[in-house]
Amino acid sequence: MLxxxxxxxxxxxxxxxxYRKVDTAGALEKAVAHVMAMVPRPDVVLFTGDIGDLGSRDEYALVAEILTKLTIPYFMVxxxxxxxxxxxxxxxxxTPVRADTGFVNYVVDDFPLRLIALDTLDEGKPGGVLGKTQLDWLRDVLLDGDxxxxxxxxxxxxxxxxxxxxDAQNLGAGAEELAAIVSVHRDRIKAIFCGHVHRPIHTIWAGVPLMIGPSVAHQVAFDLRADGPSAxxxxxxxxxxxxxxxxxxSLMTHLAYLDRYDGPHPFFGPDGKLIV
Known part of the structure; x- marks a missing residue:
């Protein structure tokens, strides 16, 4: 399964x-074309968030238009x-939510690996949160006897x-509770796939491989200084x-590039201005 x-x-x-610099729609078009040209072609595509930039209907209409060329199953959080x-x-x-709790939590059972979508959105805020509803739902899914x-x-x-x-806007409330749940079920949870950071990052967390995917458009600057600016x-x-x-x-993860840049690779701040 791919x-x-x-x-x-x-x-x-x-x-x-x-940021007045990045053609994100064009980047998505290239990503879709790349996926559709792959041999073998992926069985499923997972979109791990920030589908739109402001979350408007017009943004999602444009995404839907671009995704008409993606003819394999895909799912979103x-x-x-x-x-x-x-x-x-x-x-x-x-987003095939079966029991409407107000969150985009659901399970996909159509593939050899069961896929569990977990909604971390704290609407209107940059950081994520997992409240009791989501955590109880996840416990129930993992204890459903499957x-x-x-x-x-x-x-x-x-x-x-x-x-x-x-890090200041990663998952906050609920992270410790999630770790406890994952640790209990680490023998069957083979991976956790995340987005948000715009960089490829791999680690082991609560006994399970955790991978953060790179953006299909632009990456966050690699800067490990405590006072490193947003760029x-x-x-x-x-x-x-x-x-x-x-x-x-077993699960293996590959990093696959969707386009090439010959450089230079400039750094930009959140206002779109070049950082020298």
Whole structure:
């Protein structure tokens, strides 16, 4: 089973450039074309949040238009730039919530690896949160007697990456409770896929591999200083490809580039101005 993880699209209404620099709609088009040209082609695509930049209906309409060329199954969770209502209205088939608790939590059982979507959105705020509703839902899913190997996909990582301005807005409330749940079920949870940080990061968390995917458009600057400023860099856009071997009960992750940049690779601040 081959899983393509695309994350942090940040599509703007009317193909608006992110930070007045980044053609995010064009980047998504290239990502879709890349996925569709792959041999073998992925079985499923997981979008791990920040589908839109402001969460408007017009943004999601543009995403839907671009995704008409993606003819393999795909599923979504919201990121902090999204809004649940418009996202679900635009992509009901990609957010198949069965019991409407107000969150985009659901399970996909159509593939050899069970996929569990976990909603970390604290609407209107940059950081993520998991409240009692989401945590109880996850416990119930993992105790439903299915017993299959599974992976969780969500937007906000529950870890400290060392990129200070992003760590300040990663998963906050509920992270410890999530770690306890994951630890109990670490034999069957084979991975956690996250977005949000715009960088490829791999670690072991609560006894489980955790991977943060790179953005399909622009990356956050790699800066481990405690006072490092918020900035992005035009490194090549990329995605994660997760290969699930059901026979070996093992998962391998590849970093795949979607486009090339010959450089230079300038750094920009959140106002779109070049940082020298």
């Amino acid at each position: 899983i393509a993880q695309l994350t942090d699209l940040h599509i703007g209404e009317g193909r608006r450039l992110a 919201p990121g902090n730039h999204d809004r649940r209502g418009p996202l679900r209205a635009a992509f009901p088939y990609a 017993g299959r190997d599974c992976a969780i996909f969500m937007h906000h990582p529950p870890i400290v990456t060392g990129i200070a301005h992003m 992005f860099v035009m490194e090549p856009p990329a995605m994660h490809l997760h290969v699930w071997d059901a026979g070996q009960h």
